[in-house]
Amino acid sequence: MRVVMRIVFDIGGSVLVPEDPDVEFIKAIAYELIKISEDHEVAVVVGGGKVARKYIKAAKTFTPNETFKDYIGIHITRANAMLLIAALGEKAYPFVIQDFRKAWEVIQLKKIPIMGGTHPGHTTDAVSALLAEYLQADLLVVVTNVDGVYDSDPRKNPNAKKLDRITPEQLVEIAMEAESKAGGSGVVDALAAKFIQRGRIRTYIVGKKDAYHLFDVVRGKHSGTVVEP
Secondary structure (H helix, E strand, O other), X not given: OOOOOEEEEEEOXXXXXXXXXXXXXXXXXXXXXXXXXXXXXXXXXXXXXXXXXXXXXXXXOOOOOHHHHHXXXXXXXXXXXXXXXXXXXXXXXXXXXXXXXXXXXXXXXXXXXXXXXXXXXXXXXXXXXXXXXXXXXXXXXXXXXXXXXXXXXXXXXXXXXXXXXXXXXXXXXXXXXXXXXXXXXOOOOHHHHHHHHHHOOOXXXXXXXXXOOHXXXXXXXXXXXXXXX
């Protein structure tokens, strides 16, 4: 096998499990990942999404401990990761990977390592950016419920403009501005954006529609945003 690239995929939990598991999407993305892995080294990080947020909200009733609530979210991400492992079958390592060195070892076995959350205080966006940096990945693909990076929140501003190409520095600025607003959040959180900046990681940020065609996405054929160091 001639390896062209090493690629990390960051798949948002709200894309994989919007309310209930999106079985058809999981099947489709598993097929695409297997196809990509024929020519590339692939690693995947899966988020917790809306399900994790519901559990964390419920936990607030019982405890103010933020680290404890982070661990609840981490467990949800790993449950979502196991769904993808099941869909990938023999191509995936059969257990959720919990550290970067193990992910590297699994890649050497020609398997796809699937991760969820790792440490309290780190989102899965941050985990995926750190993993990409650790693996010296050629590409990070972020699959989210927004189809790219906008100059303002498209869910609140109908006139928001999508940015086709930005620098890591611009991504950090946009992410920090989004998080500075009450209840605000960006397509990628500020910590993840800073890791992307530090690692000078080429990143594609795409929506669910593009994710059905990940094989094309890694070849640059998508309607999302390119973060170009």
